[in-house]
Amino acid sequence: MKSANENLSDILANKGLKSSHQRLKILEYLANNPCHPTADKILHEMKNELPTLSKSTVYKTLNSFVEANLLRELTIEDREIRYEYNLEDHGHFKCEECGEVYDFKINFDIFHSKELEGFKVNDKNIYFKGVCKSCLSNKN
Amino acid sequence: MKSANENLSDILANKGLKSSHQRLKILEYLANNPCHPTADKILHEMKNELPTLSKSTVYKTLNSFVEANLLRELTIEDREIRYEYNLEDHGHFKCEECGEVYDFKINFDIFHSKELEGFKVNDKNIYFKGVCKSCLSNKN
DNA sequence: GTTCCTGCAAAAGCTTTGCAGAAGA
DNA sequence: TCTTCTGCAAAGCTTTTGCAGGAAC
Numbered sequence: 001m002k003s004a005n006e007n008l009s010d011i012l013a014n015k016g017l018k019s020s021h022q023r024l025k026i027l028e029y030l031a032n033n034p035c036h037p038t039a040d041k042i043l044h045e046m047k048n049e050l051p052t053l054s055k056s057t058v059y060k061t062l063n064s065f066v067e068a069n070l071l072r073e074l075t076i077e078d079r080e081i082r083y084e085y086n087l088e089d090h091g092h093f094k095c096e097e098c099g100e101v102y103d104f105k106i107n108f109d110i111f112h113s114k115e116l117e118g119f120k121v122n123d124k125n126i127y128f129k130g131v132c133k134s135c136l137s138n139k140n
Numbered sequence: 141m142k143s144a145n146e147n148l149s150d151i152l153a154n155k156g157l158k159s160s161h162q163r164l165k166i167l168e169y170l171a172n173n174p175c176h177p178t179a180d181k182i183l184h185e186m187k188n189e190l191p192t193l194s195k196s197t198v199y200k201t202l203n204s205f206v207e208a209n210l211l212r213e214l215t216i217e218d219r220e221i222r223y224e225y226n227l228e229d230h231g232h233f234k235c236e237e238c239g240e241v242y243d244f245k246i247n248f249d250i251f252h253s254k255e256l257e258g259f260k261v262n263d264k265n266i267y268f269k270g271v272c273k274s275c276l277s278n279k280n
Numbered sequence: 281g282t283t284c285c286t287g288c289a290a291a292a293g294c295t296t297t298g299c300a301g302a303a304g305a
Numbered sequence: 306t307c308t309t310c311t312g313c314a315a316a317g318c319t320t321t322t323g324c325a326g327g328a329a330c
Contacts, residue, residue, distance in 0.1 A: 018303095018304065018305080018308085018309055018310070019304075019305090020303070020304070020309090020310060020311080021303090022310080022311070023310085038294095039294085039295080040294080052311085052312075053311090053312085054311070054312040054313070055294095055295085055312085055313095056295090056296080056297085056311080056312060056313080056314095057310075057311050057312065059294090059295060059296070060296090060310080060311085061310090061311095063295095063296090075215050075216065075217055075218045076215065077215055078213075078215045078218060078219065078220075078221045078319085078320085079218065079219065079293070079294060079295095079319080079320075080218075080294085081218050081294085081295085091251075091253070093256060093259060093261070096262070102255070102256075102259075103255075104253040104255040104256050105253060105255060106251065106253060110250055111231075111246065111266075113231070113244040113245060113246060115242070115243075115244040115245065116233060116242075116244050116268070117273075118273040118276070119233060119242075119270055119271070119272055119273055119276075120270045120271040120276060121233070121268050121269075121270040122236070122268075122269055122270040122271070123268065123269040123270065124266075124268050125265075125266065125267050125268070125269075126251075126264075126265065126266045126267075127265050127266075128256070128261050128263065128264050128265070129261075129262055129263040129265075130259055130260045130261040130262040130263065131259065131260040131262070132259055133257075133258040133259055136258070136259075136260060158283085158284060158285070158328095158329070158330085159329075159330095160284090160285060160286080160328070160329070161328085162285080162286070163285085178319090179319080179320080180319080192286085192287075193286090193287085194286070194287040194288070195287085195288095195319095195320085196286075196287060196288080196289095196320090196321080196322085197285075197286050197287060199319090199320060199321070200285080200286085200321090201285090201286095203320095203321090218294085218295085219294080219295080219318065219319055219320090220319085221319085221320085
């Protein structure tokens with residue numbers, strides 16, 4: 001039976017990415033934490049396990065992963081790139097009160113626009129903003 | 141018959157915003173140019189008409205307008221906030237080759253997600269990325 | 281006369297880049 | 306051994322902030 005890291009290692013290899021301790025740990029973190037973290041959050045969350053991990057390594061790693069289609073980049077807000085390992089079609093909801101980002105299922109195939117005929121679509125994003133259930137009930 | 145600027149002036153007043161030469165010109169520019177400009181583009185496009193216009197005025201003005209729901213902010217890419225005067229529901233397509241942003245009609249009412257029941261949705265965004273028709277045909 | 285806006289400069293914040301040494305294959 | 310990754314520091318860019326003078330009402 002393979003360990004989780006052997007699997008992740010294979011994933012990197014399949015994408016043509018060299019393996020390293022840092023890369024495996026960052027990928028593992030993203031696979032286990034579907035919380036749409038920013039680069040900064042990842043850095044701080046991993047400081048215990050990887051005390052010497054640097055910002056630039058995190059940024060370079062995340063960019064390699066995005067380029068290899070291993071991660072998806074979320075640009076819901078300016079100056080706050082978030083990353084997720086979930087590559088299936090889905091939408092995002094960001095709560096303006098608590099900042100939490102929620103996933104929700106959505107079928108992207110329902111979109112058909114005559115205006116986009118002849119266009120090559122590589123990436124589809126949908127995000128909503130508002131107030132989440134939990135913040136709404138805290139107000140009452 | 142009112143001039144266009146008198147109308148824009150009324151719009152500002154209705155939103156509780158003080159009128160000024162700069163604000164009217166910036167709003168006029170956005171109303172006439174549905175090209176989803178960035179703050180920087182607006183600044184440069186207006187240099188002829190308003191030679192002393194400053195970056196900070198542009199940023200502050202745009203932020204006031206967004207807060208007053210007079211403009212919509214697009215965050216398709218990080219570090220590149222674009223603005224538009226069109227507040228009707230529609231989607232955006234950004235061409236990865238030429239950088240152009242296209243609007244397309246979309247009915248946001250078709251989205252129904254059980255996962256968002258009990259959530260208060262204030263803002264809906266949808267954007268696609270890919271290659272536009274014009275860039276595709278230039279390749280052949 | 282007040283209030284709020286403008287514009288200059290400086291600061292802030294996130295992301296990228298350059299480079300020397302280290303790690304991986 | 307050769308390539309590529311890591312991590313430090315510095316640079317780059319967009320956006321925000323502070324403040325004095327000026328415009329709007």
